[in-house]
Amino acid sequence: METIVNTLISGLISGSLYAAMALGLTIIYGVSRVFNFGHGVVALIGAYLTWMALQSFGVPFLPATLFALAAMFLLGVGIYRLAIKPLLQKPNWEFSTVLFMLGAGILLENVLLQLFGPRVKSIPTFLTGRLIIGFVEINGHELALIAIVIIFIILLSLFFKYTRLGQAMRAVAQSIPGARVVGIDIDRIFSYTFGLAFLVTGFSGILLGTKYYLNPHIGWEWMVKGFVITTFGGLGSTTGAIYAAIILGVVEALATLYLGAIWVWPIWFGMFMIILLLRPQGLLGGRL
Amino acid sequence: MLEVRNLDSFYGELQVLRQVSLHVDAGEVVALFGPNGHGKSTLLKAISGLHPPTAGSVKFQGEEIAKLPAHKIVERGLVYIPEERHLFPDMTVMENLLLGAYPPRARKRVKSNLEFVFHIFPKLEMRQKQLCSTLSGGEARMVAIARGLMSETGLLLVDEPSIGLSPGMRKAVFEAIAAINRERGITILIVEQEIENALALSNRFYLLKKGQIAFERPTDQVDIAEIEKAYF
Numbered sequence: 413m414e415t416i417v418n419t420l421i422s423g424l425i426s427g428s429l430y431a432a433m434a435l436g437l438t439i440i441y442g443v444s445r446v447f448n449f450g451h452g453v454v455a456l457i458g459a460y461l462t463w464m465a466l467q468s469f470g471v472p473f474l475p476a477t478l479f480a481l482a483a484m485f486l487l488g489v490g491i492y493r494l495a496i497k498p499l500l501q502k503p504n505w506e507f508s509t510v511l512f513m514l515g516a517g518i519l520l521e522n523v524l525l526q527l528f529g530p531r532v533k534s535i536p537t538f539l540t541g542r543l544i545i546g547f548v549e550i551n552g553h554e555l556a557l558i559a560i561v562i563i564f565i566i567l568l569s570l571f572f573k574y575t576r577l578g579q580a581m582r583a584v585a586q587s588i589p590g591a592r593v594v595g596i597d598i599d600r601i602f603s604y605t606f607g608l609a610f611l612v613t614g615f616s617g618i619l620l621g622t623k624y625y626l627n628p629h630i631g632w633e634w635m636v637k638g639f640v641i642t643t644f645g646g647l648g649s650t651t652g653a654i655y656a657a658i659i660l661g662v663v664e665a666l667a668t669l670y671l672g673a674i675w676v677w678p679i680w681f682g683m684f685m686i687i688l689l690l691r692p693q694g695l696l697g698g699r700l
Numbered sequence: 701m702l703e704v705r706n707l708d709s710f711y712g713e714l715q716v717l718r719q720v721s722l723h724v725d726a727g728e729v730v731a732l733f734g735p736n737g738h739g740k741s742t743l744l745k746a747i748s749g750l751h752p753p754t755a756g757s758v759k760f761q762g763e764e765i766a767k768l769p770a771h772k773i774v775e776r777g778l779v780y781i782p783e784e785r786h787l788f789p790d791m792t793v794m795e796n797l798l799l800g801a802y803p804p805r806a807r808k809r810v811k812s813n814l815e816f817v818f819h820i821f822p823k824l825e826m827r828q829k830q831l832c833s834t835l836s837g838g839e840a841r842m843v844a845i846a847r848g849l850m851s852e853t854g855l856l857l858v859d860e861p862s863i864g865l866s867p868g869m870r871k872a873v874f875e876a877i878a879a880i881n882r883e884r885g886i887t888i889l890i891v892e893q894e895i896e897n898a899l900a901l902s903n904r905f906y907l908l909k910k911g912q913i914a915f916e917r918p919t920d921q922v923d924i925a926e927i928e929k930a931y932f
């Protein structure tokens with residue numbers, strides 16, 4: 413009993429981090445239909461920027477995070493303006509944007525390697541101590557992570573529901589011709605969407621970096637996880653991605669407990685393929 | 701209000717519009733007839749910037765708009781209501797209407813425009829919390845027209861509003877279009893296959909055939925046989 417409950421909790425913790433990570437991928441795909449194959453490295457850049465501000469410049473945690481998020485937003489807007497926008501105007505943009513982001517991911521991975529070296533790094537936790545309720549034991553930092561992810565998801569959904577920009581992003585996600593008819597500047601919305609998605613992805617990288625070790629190559633593992641989660645939940649559906657992340661996080665924890673960590677990938681992909689065969693639209697389908 | 705001169709439009713290599721000229725005066729309702737596939741929708745899309753013309757001029761309220769992007773044209777109050785509706789399916793009727801008020805000018809008039817929209821389409825007021833993907837064809841058509849009205853429009857381009865609707869719904873839609881012109885003074889250019897219904901609410905009409913304007917008449921000198929002949 414004790415082990416199961418603690419395992420479930422640890423599944424929830426990684427699941428909520430995965431949810432935060434998958435959101436950025438879902439937002440870009442949902443609005444622009446571009447699948448960001450450099451997603452994991454983007455998350456990693458957010459983490460490394462924060463690490464740099466903390467360790468090299470001695471900035472406190474909050475301003476370090478804000479600096480990293482602002483940089484991520486600009487990086488997203490910049491990549492859209494310089495590369496994605498021209499690619500979208502050509503035929504075969506679905507394929508060319510995927511290849512471009514894959515190439516950009518590899519390039520940026522090597523930039524990280526040059527700048528920060530191959531040794532693992534980690535972002536310090538922001539809380540210490542443990543919370544013990546009966547036999548349930550949660551590390552204070554991990555509890556804080558769950559709380560941060562929940563608040564973050566609530567803020568994002570409020571943004572999409574109630575702000576003009578958020579509504580315009582959903583409108584573009586649901587019907588580009590409809591959005592043009594009501595006078596939405598599609599190019600501007602794509603640009604902000606890349607900015608927002610990079611910011612969200614970078615933020616998830618920071619959170620991941622406080623729980624797992626960082627190295628310049630770990631982004632690909634995150635990328636594959638994000639890929640499985642978003643497809644499992646229904647490409648472009650934010651709610652679907654959150655459910656899928658929690659489910660897969662718990663599955664991961666249970667598989668590790670009973671079968672060993674080596675079984676996590678086979679089970680994830682087994683579930684992934686079954687869901688694709690039974691429900692090709694994913695768990696929820698739907699749109700942003 | 702709208703002055704189109706020598707408009708050419710292409711889809712790839714295919715020339716769809718040839719030297720099309722027409723004008724719509726403030727307060728008028730003008731119908732645009734013609735066989736399917738002869739360029740009616742393309743003309744509306746060219747005017748509204750959704751499929752920009754390759755040559756020619758479009759003047760709206762005296763200013764050249766042929767080179768402007770679609771969203772700038774909407775901001776000026778020239779609004780296109782597509783035949784395909786293009787609603788936002790996973791949003792409620794109300795969310796769709798409020799997105800219609802996306803242009804800055806329209807945001808200030810949300811309240812009075814909503815009142816008018818619910819006045820001509822009382823059914824939408826009851827359906828405002830419903831998702832658009834669950835609406836019937838007729839209701840979805842009403843939302844499409846209503847969303848266009850929310851954009852604080854001066855000139856409405858309506859593309860085949862009655863297509864695919866039941867006779868009862870068709871009547872409601874034509875009555876609503878007449879009311880939009882009568883009660884709000886909004887100028888209308890309408891493409892329609894229901895010739896008699898469209899004639900009943902318009903002042904003039906054009907006939908577009910093979911991408912060219914074949915003729916233009918006031919509706920009080922109409923000869924239905926002449927129009928029908930043009931279709932064959």
